[in-house]
Amino acid sequence: MKLSRFEYDVIFTILSNELPKLVGLIQKVNVVSREYTGVGMFINLSTESDSVSGYSKTLGTSFYANIEGIEHGIGAILYIDDGLLTMLELFCHGPEVFPKIIQTYSIEDLDA
Amino acid sequence: MGERFDAGAGLQYLNARYYDPKLGMFIQPDWFEVTMAGVGTNRYAYSFNDPVNLRDPNGNFVCGGGCIAIAAAAIGAFLASGEPANAPGPDDVSISQSPERTMANMVAGALVGAAVSKAVPSCSGACGKAAAAQKPTTDDQGSIVSSDDRSINPAPTKSQTVAPTERENKIHHIFGKPEHNMDALVDKYGSIEKAMDALDDAADTAYKSGKMNINKNGINSTTRINVGGIQVDILGGKVMDGRFSLGTASRRDIQ
Numbered sequence: 001m002k003l004s005r006f007e008y009d010v011i012f013t014i015l016s017n018e019l020p021k022l023v024g025l026i027q028k029v030n031v032v033s034r035e036y037t038g039v040g041m042f043i044n045l046s047t048e049s050d051s052v053s054g055y056s057k058t059l060g061t062s063f064y065a066n067i068e069g070i071e072h073g074i075g076a077i078l079y080i081d082d083g084l085l086t087m088l089e090l091f092c093h094g095p096e097v098f099p100k101i102i103q104t105y106s107i108e109d110l111d112a
Numbered sequence: 113m114g115e116r117f118d119a120g121a122g123l124q125y126l127n128a129r130y131y132d133p134k135l136g137m138f139i140q141p142d143w144f145e146v147t148m149a150g151v152g153t154n155r156y157a158y159s160f161n162d163p164v165n166l167r168d169p170n171g172n173f174v175c176g177g178g179c180i181a182i183a184a185a186a187i188g189a190f191l192a193s194g195e196p197a198n199a200p201g202p203d204d205v206s207i208s209q210s211p212e213r214t215m216a217n218m219v220a221g222a223l224v225g226a227a228v229s230k231a232v233p234s235c236s237g238a239c240g241k242a243a244a245a246q247k248p249t250t251d252d253q254g255s256i257v258s259s260d261d262r263s264i265n266p267a268p269t270k271s272q273t274v275a276p277t278e279r280e281n282k283i284h285h286i287f288g289k290p291e292h293n294m295d296a297l298v299d300k301y302g303s304i305e306k307a308m309d310a311l312d313d314a315a316d317t318a319y320k321s322g323k324m325n326i327n328k329n330g331i332n333s334t335t336r337i338n339v340g341g342i343q344v345d346i347l348g349g350k351v352m353d354g355r356f357s358l359g360t361a362s363r364r365d366i367q
Contacts, residue, residue, distance in 0.1 A: 035140075038281030040360065042289060058365055060347070061333040075331070075348035075359050079291060087291060091360045093331055093350045095278045110327045 001031040006102045007043060010063065011088060013107050014078045018059045022080070025049060029085050040074075040091035040098050053083030060089075061110075068104040070096055126168065131158055135304060139288055156284060283308045286361050293363040296342050311361060314339040315346050319356040326351070332359065336366070 003011070008026065015023045025047055032044040060077040067074055072094030079087040092098050116125045124131040129140045141155035159166035287294050287304040294307070301307040318324050318337045324346070325333045332349045343366050348359025 037285040037288070039278055039285050058347075058362065064329055064331060072350050072352075073329070073331070077347055077360065077362070079364075089289075089360065091285065091348060093348050093357070093359045094352060095282075095357055097278065108329070110329060110331065110333065 003029060003031060003043075004102075006105060007031070007088060009105075009107060010065070010076050010090070011078060011085065013109070014059050014063050014076060017062045017109055019057075019080070022083070022085075025085055036098070036100065038097060040089065043088040043090070045085050045087055047084040047086070049084060055083045056081050064108045064110050066106045066108070067099060067102055069099060070094075072096060074098070135298070136161075139290075141284070156288070279308075282358060286311070286358070291364055292361065293366075294344075294361070296363065297339060297344065300340055300342060310339050311344060312358060314344075315349065315358055315361075316356045318346070319351060324356065332356070 003026075011026050011029070012023065015026065028048040030046050030048070032046050034044070035042040057080050058077050059080065060075065063076045065074050065076070070092060072092065074090055074092055076091075077089040078085065079089070090098065115127065117123075118125055118130070121130070122132070122134065123139065124133055126138075129138045129142070131137070132139050137156045137158055139156075154161075159168045283304055286292060287298060287307065297307040297311065298304050301310050314337050315324075318335060319326075319332075323335060323337070325335045327333055330350055332346060335346045336343055337346055338344075343363065345362050345365060346358065347362060350357055350359070
């Protein structure tokens with residue numbers, strides 16, 4: 001399964017801002033499954049790459065997205081294990097229901 | 113429960129889902145429609161929190177004596193529709209289904225279910241595997257309409273900074289994902305509810321003492337706090353009505 005447009009933009013933004021050397025991996029990422037939690041979503045990923053770097057980290061501290069209908073916006077955490085993208089976590093910053101449909105959005109770099 | 117126990121993970125395998133005996137609940141929500149017989153509004157609960165009188169042998173359907181009929185009809189509905197009833201979809205795609213189609217699927221499903229019930233001697237392995245099977249589908253643009261998507265809509269509980277349903281969902285979002293590595297906090301406080309209370313209070317205390325890394329949008333970026341002697345990374349979140357509202361939390365990057 002492929003990434004949605006929004007998921008692609010989220011991952012691209014996070015990697016561009018926080019770990020540019022891994023931006024190329026986004027072309028090799030597939031979605032394994034999605035878990036909706038009501039206040040967010042976990043997108044489990046697989047990365048078609050043999051290059052295991054040993055780099056494991058969570059990224060996303062600079063990411064913020066304005067979503068139509070969500071007053072306080074959403075955040076994202078990108079999980080990297082051994083240099084591969086393994087999961088994208090999306091969540092509401094405020095006490096709101098995470099949207100099942102995301103069509104209109106804008107992304108900000110909070111560190112800029 | 114008569115099913116396999118994964119000693120390494122400390123979880124009971126119930127065919128469709130894993131059950132955590134320490135938490136007393138499933139670690140994944142039931143993805144069938146809450147109004148279906150045997151599902152219930154708390155999709156994480158094991159047999160409506162009544163294990164003495166009820167059972168849930170396949171992880172999807174609570175049953176007392178009428179397990180086979182309930183499960184078979186629901187499985188039939190699933191087979192007829194090609195996807196779990198009311199399975200939530202990811203972004204970009206609306207997966208709303210007309211009531212007429214749902215009813216038609218249920219009627220067709222009941223017929224298929226009746227046939228299945230004759231072939232299935234008990235609601236154990238065979239029921240579970242059929243109910244657990246999920247068929248990814250896509251729309252015309254190739255976007256995923258349904259896959260392994262699951263949702264929760266649990267019963268309301270106590271409220272602090274968020275409305276009851278959102279708070280319950282937030283608890284499961286933070287504590288229900290193994291990658292967050294929050295077991296130490298649950299162990300310390302004895303339950304995920306109490307661990308959430310402690311996490312809420314510690315985050316608010318950190319904010320009020322000026323320790324939160326609040327950025328220009330009023331959003332916390334990442335702040336490592338101490339919750340009863342256990343370090344936790346607070347990720348995101350925002351101040352609402354003078355109190356800090358959690359985004360998410362994790363101990364994954366803490367050695």
